[in-house]
Amino acid sequence: MSKIEIGHGSGGSLTKDLIENIFLKYLNSEELKPLDDASYINLKREKTAITTDSYVVRPLFFPGGNIGKLSVCGTVNDLLVSGSVPEYLSLGFIIEEGFPLDSLETILKSINDTAENAGVRVVTGDTKVVEKNKCDGIYINTTGLGELVIPLFLMDVSDGDIVIITGTVGDHGTAVALARDELHIDTLVKSDCASLHELLIPLFDIEGLKWMRDPTRGGVATALAELSEKTGLGVEVFEEKVPVREDVRFISDMLGYDPLYIANEGKALIITSPEAADRIIDNLKKHPLGRDASVIGRVTSNFNRVRLKTRIGGERVLDLLEEELLPRIC
Amino acid sequence: MNKIQEIIKNIHLLVPEGKRVKIMNVCGSHEHTIAYAGIRSLIPENLELIPGPGCPVCICPESDIVNAIILSKKEDVILVTYGDMLRVPTQNGSIRTEGKNYRMVTSPFECLDIARAHPEKKIVFFSIGFETTTAPTAALLEMGVPDNLFILSSHRLTPTIMEVLVKDTEVGIDGFIAPGHVSAIVGSNAWNVFSEKYGIPTVVAGFEPENLLLGILEVLRQLMYKEARTSNVYKSVVKPQGNKQAQKIIEKYFKVAHANWRGIGYIPYSGLELRDEYSVRDAKKVFMLREVKEKNTAGCICAQIILGKSYPSDCTLFRKACNPKNPRGPCMVSFEGACNIWYKTNAAFTSFS
Known part of the structure; x- marks a missing residue:
């Protein structure tokens, strides 16, 4: 047994073998083990945050991560930026016939390691197999549940609020673009794919924390453009304050991408009252994942839309782009 | 200050x-x-x-791209070119959508590896651009190339x-x-x-x-x-006489010729073709390529933009039917193309008044 066969998705004995010998080897929470149709979970708080996401990243393995790690981090980070502590995770797999089992094991191990590290339990799952060429290796769908600690609402964002990014922008999208075979460039750029639980949970206690977002597809620019559109407020972004790795800047220049529009998978965009900004920055900088945290802009009622103040003092608008420039980035 | x-x-x-x-x-x-x-x-x-x-991609004549697509469909040919060229739209689609055997390179020298790895195939390097990209192609020829490597020259003079x-x-x-x-x-x-x-x-x-x-x-x-x-004001890089060695090898392999510019038409002495001595390397001659009549996309004003007579924002297709994912004209393809740059930077909207 070295490849996924159609029978692995039949629900019969091959499925049983796959689940018991491969999946349970890596994913073995008490809730999951009975392998019943549904699992029972306990929720500690009155309110729960729920999110769902699907992962179709190409390629499946890239510097800094793989689709398994990405699907856990992405879901966990969605819960975290919504002011909740991630608790439970469901995983749905759609696997292409012929997919190598050792690749599946690598992905599952990665899922387990990442989930354990982030303190979330995989409590339910599903596997389907489709014929060769009907999907691209493996797709993963997740649902995440988190205990809501502090509800964050976009409507609380107001004139004068401060915009913070927790680290360098554009790493994930650049790493994945380069991992595709078309470009022959050797670099050290790695995806920033990481769970932000240690970085963000301590911020929940800080009064003045208004809103957070993980700037994945479309990057920081898109997240801010959406904020501006929904609130009717403007955002001023200072180009020289936005941390960008030297190699990411070089490669994106070469490929014609703007790091502000490139996906991140281990960063949070934070909107805070001016009073809380210093405390939040201090907190972030204590953790390795927040080492490069920086105040990159401010919210204003003087204009709408997002304006980038360039290094030389020029201005240009950061708008929503109609098309995703790098498809299947997560 | x-x-x-x-x-x-x-x-x-x-x-x-x-x-x-x-x-x-x-x-x-x-x-x-x-x-x-x-x-x-x-x-x-x-x-x-x-x-x-x-933008060299923008002015490359449609005929050359259509011929590149035709070449890539031949069983014994691998067409090789720069990444942006794969996505330039023509009346017959793009190399990426309609082509068959094609490869992307970032430097002409990669053609050597491809040619050596596929001795049974004819490797056609679709070489486009201004003087900056002509020089490396001339250098490639100067190094000596395998018999199965050919050049489809679409070089232009600034x-x-x-x-x-x-x-x-x-x-x-x-x-x-x-x-x-x-x-x-x-x-x-x-x-x-x-x-x-x-x-x-x-x-x-x-x-x-x-x-x-x-x-x-x-x-x-x-x-x-x-x-x-x-x-x-760029003296650290640019000298009055330029790069003599590069000029010498360009002169050695290429001759000035009348050339077609996309949307603009033939301009006398504005392009470079391989010299007659190197006809055996010249894909246009070896494969007897014929000129294809250019068809303009309705509404596309790329030619006007290239000539500085219009701005991208003057085009009715800009940001609507035409965007980087679905470029209708050549200027939306490459990140050196004015439409692509204006799309990504909202250049048309920088006036805040």
Whole structure:
């Protein structure tokens, strides 16, 4: 047994073998083990945050991560930026016939390691197999549940609020673009794919924390453009304050991408009252994942839309782009 | 006040009030810097920075691309070209959508590996661009190439198209920012014709915002004092004589020929073809390629934009039917194309008034 066969998705004995010998080897929470149709979970708080996401990243393995790690981090980070502590995770797999089992094991191990590290339990799952060429290796769908600690609402964002990014922008999208075979460039750029639980949970206690977002597809620019559109407020972004790795800047220049529009998978965009900004920055900088945290802009009622103040003092608008420039980035 | 602020202040001082001043750049990377650094938001409203024919992908004739698609469909051929060329739309689709055996390279030298790895195939390198990309292709030929490697040359000459623009009174160019990379090959003296024959200030500039602004300031200074000279503010890279060795090998392998520019038509002595001695390497001759009649996409004004007669935002397709994912015209494909740059930087919307 070295490849996924159609029978692995039949629900019969091959499925049983796959689940018991491969999946349970890596994913073995008490809730999951009975392998019943549904699992029972306990929720500690009155309110729960729920999110769902699907992962179709190409390629499946890239510097800094793989689709398994990405699907856990992405879901966990969605819960975290919504002011909740991630608790439970469901995983749905759609696997292409012929997919190598050792690749599946690598992905599952990665899922387990990442989930354990982030303190979330995989409590339910599903596997389907489709014929060769009907999907691209493996797709993963997740649902995440988190205990809501502090509800964050976009409507609380107001004139004068401060915009913070927790680290360098554009790493994930650049790493994945380069991992595709078309470009022959050797670099050290790695995806920033990481769970932000240690970085963000301590911020929940800080009064003045208004809103957070993980700037994945479309990057920081898109997240801010959406904020501006929904609130009717403007955002001023200072180009020289936005941390960008030297190699990411070089490669994106070469490929014609703007790091502000490139996906991140281990960063949070934070909107805070001016009073809380210093405390939040201090907190972030204590953790390795927040080492490069920086105040990159401010919210204003003087204009709408997002304006980038360039290094030389020029201005240009950061708008929503109609098309995703790098498809299947997560 | 830092140096950039000082340059900008002086630009404001030198632009005459109530008169439009048009400075054209002829390099996609210059337009890139202008748009990304927001330079247009820093200069007087009556100073126009016009993107000209600076994008090699944009001006590559449709016929050559259609022929490249046809070649890629031959069983014994692998077509090799630069990434952007794969996505340029034609009446018959793009190389990516309609082609069959094709590879992308970032440097012509990669053709050698491909040719050696596939001795049973004919490798056709679709070599496009201005002087900057001609030089590496000539160097490839100079190194000696395997018998199964052929060149489909679609090289063009920057000074020739600039002369066409100067003669076109509709555009009315007051000054040129000459392309930094091309100048490194041809030398700043190559632009003397514009200052000497046509009285147009021409300044070679680099790609950092400060250097480019300095170039703009120098054009304005000359206009103010009614001078017309070829100046060079990019001296660290560009020499008056250029790169003699590169010129020598280009001359050795290529001859100047009449050439077709997409949307513009034939311009005498504006392109480069392989010399007759190297006919065995010339894909046009070896595969007996025929000229395909060009068809313009309805509504697309790329040719007007390349000639500096319109801005991308003047096009009815811009940001609507035409975007980087679904480019309708060549200028939306490459990140050196004005439409692509304006799309990504919202250059049309930088005026906040």
